[in-house]
Amino acid sequence: MKSSIWLYCFLLYFSFQSCAQKNKRVEKIVDKDLSKYKTAYFASGCFWCVEAIYETVDGVIEAESGYAGGKIKNPSYEEVCQGNTGHAETIKVYYDSTKVSYQQLVRIFFNSHDPTTRNKQGPDSGTQYRSAIFYQNPTEKKIAQNYIDSLLTGKHFKAITTELSLFTSFYKAENYHQDFKLCNPDHPYIQNVSNPRLKEFQRKEKFNLKN
Numbered sequence: 001m002k003s004s005i006w007l008y009c010f011l012l013y014f015s016f017q018s019c020a021q022k023n024k025r026v027e028k029i030v031d032k033d034l035s036k037y038k039t040a041y042f043a044s045g046c047f048w049c050v051e052a053i054y055e056t057v058d059g060v061i062e063a064e065s066g067y068a069g070g071k072i073k074n075p076s077y078e079e080v081c082q083g084n085t086g087h088a089e090t091i092k093v094y095y096d097s098t099k100v101s102y103q104q105l106v107r108i109f110f111n112s113h114d115p116t117t118r119n120k121q122g123p124d125s126g127t128q129y130r131s132a133i134f135y136q137n138p139t140e141k142k143i144a145q146n147y148i149d150s151l152l153t154g155k156h157f158k159a160i161t162t163e164l165s166l167f168t169s170f171y172k173a174e175n176y177h178q179d180f181k182l183c184n185p186d187h188p189y190i191q192n193v194s195n196p197r198l199k200e201f202q203r204k205e206k207f208n209l210k211n
C-alpha cells in the first residue's frame with residue numbers, strides 16, 4: 001500500500017515539473033501567409049513557455065515551436081528529449097519589423113529567462129533546454145553580441161551562457177506542441193511553470209506587449 005502511494009506521489013510530482021511530456025491533444029493549426037514577415041530563432045528552455053511569451057509581443061505575428069542547432073534531420077520530440085541530437089527546443093518568430101525590431105526581440109529573449117544557467121531552465125535540464133540565439137546574418141550576430149556585452153558591462157550578470165550560433169535549419173515540432181499553452185490551459189506544466197514565467201516576463205517588460 002505504501003509503495004503504491006509513493007508511486008502515485010512521484011508520478012504526480014513529475015507531471016507538475018517536467019516539460020518532457022507528450023500530450024495527445026492535437027488542435028487544428030490555421031495556416032497563415034507568413035511569407036512577408038521577417039523571422040528570428042531563439043531557444044531558452046521549454047518551447048511551450050517561449051512560444052507563449054513571444055506571442056504576447058506586439059509585432060509578433062506567429063511563433064512556432066521546433067528544433068534547431070542539431071546534427072540530424074527531421075528529429076522527433078522523443079529523439080530530442082534524449083539529448084543526443086544536439087538540437088535545442090527553439091522558437092521560430094515571425095515578426096513585423098515595422099512594429100518590433102530584432103534588437104527588441106533580443107531584449108525580450110534576455111528578459112524572459114535566466115541566461116546564466118547552462119543547459120537548464122526552471123525544472124528542465126539538458127542540452128535541449130540550453131540558451132541560444134541562432135543568428136541568420138552578421139547584423140543579427142552583432143546585435144545579439146552587443147546586447148550580451150552590455151549586460152556584462154553593466155554588471156547585471158557575471159557570466160552569460162547563451163550560445164550564439166549561425167542558423168542552419170529549423171524543424172517544426174509536432175502539431176500537439178504548437179500553441180500548447182493556448183490549447184492546454186489546465187495542463188499542470190502550464191499552470192505551474194509556463195504561467196508564472198510569463199507573468200514574471202510581463203512584470204519586467206513594460207513595452208511592446210499586445211493589449
